[in-house]
Amino acid sequence: MSMAPPQVKRIxxxxxxxxxxxxxxxxxxxxxxxxxxxxxxYSIVSRDGATIHFMKAASDAVMKAVRxxxxxxxxxxxIAPLWAHVSRLKNEYRIRDxxxxxxxxxxxxxxxxxxxxxxxxxxxxxxxx
Numbered sequence: 001m002s003m004a005p006p007q008v009k010r011i012x013x014x015x016x017x018x019x020x021x022x023x024x025x026x027x028x029x030x031x032x033x034x035x036x037x038x039x040x041x042y043s044i045v046s047r048d049g050a051t052i053h054f055m056k057a058a059s060d061a062v063m064k065a066v067r068x069x070x071x072x073x074x075x076x077x078x079i080a081p082l083w084a085h086v087s088r089l090k091n092e093y094r095i096r097d098x099x100x101x102x103x104x105x106x107x108x109x110x111x112x113x114x115x116x117x118x119x120x121x122x123x124x125x126x127x128x129x
Contacts, residue, residue, distance in 0.1 A: 010049065013072045015116055016057040022113040023054055030086060030093065030110065031074070031118070050074070067115040075105075079122035083108055086120075100124060 017023040020043055027033040033045035033052065041056045052072070057063045076082060083098050086108060096109040105121040112118055 010051060012044075012051040012053050014053040014055060015070060015072070015114065016062050016066050017054045017114050018057055018063045019113060020054060020056055026093075026112050027052065030089060031120070032082070032085075063114065068117075070114070070116040071119060072116060073119045073121065076120060076122050079106055079108070079120065082120065086110060 015023075020038075020040060024035055024038065024043055024045065027045045028035060031047070033047040035043065036046045036051070037044040043054045045052050045054075057066075079098070086093075086095065087097070089095070094111040096107075098106060098108045100106050101121075104124050104126075106124050107119055107121040110118050110120070
């Protein structure tokens with residue numbers, strides 16, 4: 001009798017951060033996550049069962065290595081209300097406006113305080129199978 005493989009419950013990115021408070025502020029204020037664990041060295045935000053983990057960078061060298069070289073993708077069911085909120089913050093953050101990708105996703109991009117590029121996307125209905 002073969003054993004069923006264990007069920008994957010969640011996959012969570014773990015991101016190095018320079019400033020924990022600024023990072024938590026961004027993910028809560030801008031993207032609507034809630035802080036579910038907070039400490040100076042390790043914190044977690046969550047929304048709709050998805051989580052992102054943040055680790056305080058061990059050194060400036062770590063941040064230098066990851067700044068501009070880290071991306072995460074957040075797929076949402078309805079991008080319009082989130083884009084309406086985020087688009088009002090253009091003077092505070094680096095943002096690429098909502099656009100359609102040739103692979104069937106409608107996206108916007110925004111950089112977090114650690115220069116992690118956050119892709120937020122919704123499947124374009126005509127692409128759904």
